[in-house]
Amino acid sequence: MVRRGLVTTVSAAAGTAVVVGWTGSFRDRLAGARALLGAFARPGCEPPLPIGDFAAVLVYRDRVLLMRDGQARIPLFLRRSGDRVSAVSTSARGLGDAAELEPRYFCRYLTGNMAQPHTELSPFAGVHRILGGEVVELSVTGRMRGRRLSRTAVTTGGPPAVTDGDSPGRQLRRALEHAVGRRLGRTVACHVSGGTDSTSVALLTARLLAAGQEGGAGELILLAGRFGRGELAGERPYLEEAVEAVRALAPGARPVIVDADDVADFDDFVHHAAASDEPHAHAFRAPFWSRLHAAAAGLGCDTVLxxxxxxxxxxxxxxxxxxxxxxxxxxxxxGQARARAASSEQGVRDVVRTHVVRPAFPLTAERVARLAHRGTVLGGLGHFTRPPWLRRGFARAHGYRAAGVAESRFLFGPTPERSLYDAANHLAAPDPLSWRCAPRNGFFLSHPFLDPEVVATMRRLPAEATFRPGCPKAVLRDAMADLLPPRIRDRTDKIPFTEPYVHGLRAHGDDLVDLCRRARHPLVAEMFDIGTLCRAVREAQLGLGDAASWDRVNGSLALVAWLEGLPAESPPAPGATVPVGVVS
Structure with missing residues (x-):
């Protein structure tokens, strides 16, 4: 990682900081690392964590601090025995022993694809995750002194007064510009698909870079996957219009369009799923993203937005x-449910059930759905209930029910309208596959819409300012009205990315079934009823079930491939204690 510029190390009289990622501004990572080191230099101080995508180790004369940014963009793990920490790494696999796995982790993982980033458990016994926004304090010999959740340096108070010159759109535009500006590097790539979201980020990036081009502000790469046939070919005109609009602002922007007609989900699935640091429920989509990210790496990008x-x-x-x-x-x-139903072509009962009843009684709602859709493996299978292929004995022995309750509380919480933002953040980060490839690719993957300032801005806005029937993301459209091409600004739907999944599942279904039946890792047979899991794969091939049930199948298949990819013999673990050098 040091060779590819992913790590910044600074030293001062107070101590030494090793920062993976960036704090404050990507362009001046040295200044950000120094500021972080200085902010925590005084013992007992608890300053808020700066905005950024980072994991850091701060070594002072009398203590060591481990921390991650509040959005949990960069992973960080520690190996702990009793009250002593012997090693720290951005890789759980790098610290763990494949012969000593943690079954409780797998129960938590199988409750849904958001179950990893916000839980302390890792797949390996004795290896624990440092949570997003957490600060862990150690003695210089590695003894654990305490851990606490810090605050993020951004205002999250009540709604400010909105004046004629400070409309919701203006507020969001300002916050999004700041978020993009913080992430600009020497060579920036932007994913561009022709949708409102990616086009907005690319346009703001082009605008900011163009404003400083005389000073050599940076190079812009427009990264896109193009489909020439099938349903997704309908996105091509929007993609071309988005690229044209960006290049009107920054003529030097380089479009890198990757033909993706021959890419399907589950291509080379065993390789991608086994290569991640942890099991990754979205490993099935790795072939598409890997092709795009390989192009970005070949061009020397240091950040991808x-x-x-x-x-x-x-x-x-x-x-x-x-x-x-x-x-x-x-x-x-x-009244609002009726308006939502009319704009989304849903029934009022469906809207109320999804957004009022289910958040209040998530586990009960899923049990009722399962009873009402008997007859297939996938029928009525939601996010939290035990999938029928997970053995009841394993689930009972290792706390699956408690994991489901905890996950449902995280997803909805006492105030689901606030939990929505936390869930969205943890669904996106960290991506174990992208991070596993980061040392080779040499860039950071970052998401401006999940920036704390953007989230805080949207939290402050009243509901009546954000909901406009028939016009999704109304505030974003207003914010970007002067930059978005009319055709993209006015589109209200986008072709879903389901065709590669359908093709991939049909093409590789037999291979996935064979993967399950030939699995030799003892935990696979202990966890799963293989026959039932294979039936679930066949049902998904036939189009039965829905997105939630397919996610459960995808996550289980990724877990099987990950376990099969573990080495038969683990390297010897380092000693129980590794003293941390004191800075002189």
Whole structure:
């Protein structure tokens, strides 16, 4: 990582800081690392963590601090025995022993694809995750002194007064510009798909870079996957228009269009799923992203920006209906539910069930759905209930029910309208596959829409400012009205990325079934009823089930491939204690 510039190390009289990622601004990572070292230099001080995508180790004369940014963009793990920490790494696999796995982790993982980043457990016994926004204090000999969740240096208070010159769109535009500006490096790549989200990020990047081009501000790469046939070929005109609009602002921007017609989900699945640091439920989509990221790496990009997170963050918060119901404003809730139903072609009952009833009783709602859809393996299978291929004995022995309860509380919480943002953030980060490839690729993957300032801005806005029937992401459209091409600004739907999944599952279904049946790792047979899991794969091939049940199958298949990819013999673990050098 040091060779590819992913690590910044600074020393001062107070101590030494090793920062993976960046704090404050990507362009001046040295200044950010020095500021972080200085902020925590005084013992007992608890300053808020700066905005950034980072994991850091701060070594002072009398203590060592381990920390991660509040959005958990960069992974960080420690190996602990009793009250002593012997090693720290951005890789759980680098610290763990394949012969000593943690079954409770796998129960938590199998409750849903958000179950990893916000839980302390790792796949390996004795290896623990440092949580997003957490600061862990050690003595210089590695003895654990304490751990606490820090704050992030961004205002999250109540809504500010909105004046004629400070409309919701203006507020979001300002926050998004700051978020993009913080992430600009020497060579920046932007994912561009032709949608509102990625095009907005690319346009703001082009605008900011063009404003400083005379000083050599940086190079812009427009990174896109292009489909020439099938449903996704319909996105091609929007993609071309997005590229044209960006190049109008920054003529030097280089489009890198990768033909993706021959890419399908689950291509080389065993390789991709086994290569991740932890099991990764979205490993099936790695072939597409790997092709794009290989192109970015070949061009020497140091940061890649995406439009990830815009759907939950800048769209109207659907769990506002739950807040209205909690506060007894049932008539207002019913009226807004009708408006949502009309704009989304759903029934009012479906809207209320999804955004009012289910958040209040998530496990009960899933049990009722399972009872109502008997007859298939995938019928009615939601996010939290035990999938029928997970053996009841394993689930009971290792806390699956408690894991499901904990995950449902995280996803919805006492105030689902707030939990939505936390869930969106942890769904996007960290991506174990992208991070596993980061030392080779040499770039950071970053998401401006999930920046704390953007999230705080959207949290402050009143519901009536964000919801416009028939116009999703209304505030973003207003914010970008002067830059977005009309055809992209006015589109209200996008072709879903389901065709590569359908093709991949049909093409590789037999291989996936064989993977399960030939698995030799003892934990696979202990966890799964292989026959039932194979039936679930066959049902998914036939198009049965829904996105939630397919996620459960995908996650289980990724776990099987990951376990099969573990080495038969682990390297010897380092000693129980490794003293940390004191800075002189």
């Amino acid at each position: 995406t439009g990830c997170g815009a759907d939950p963050v800048v769209d109207a918060n659907p769990f506002h209906l739950h807040r209205l119901a909690r506060s007894g404003r049932l008539r207002e809730m019913t």
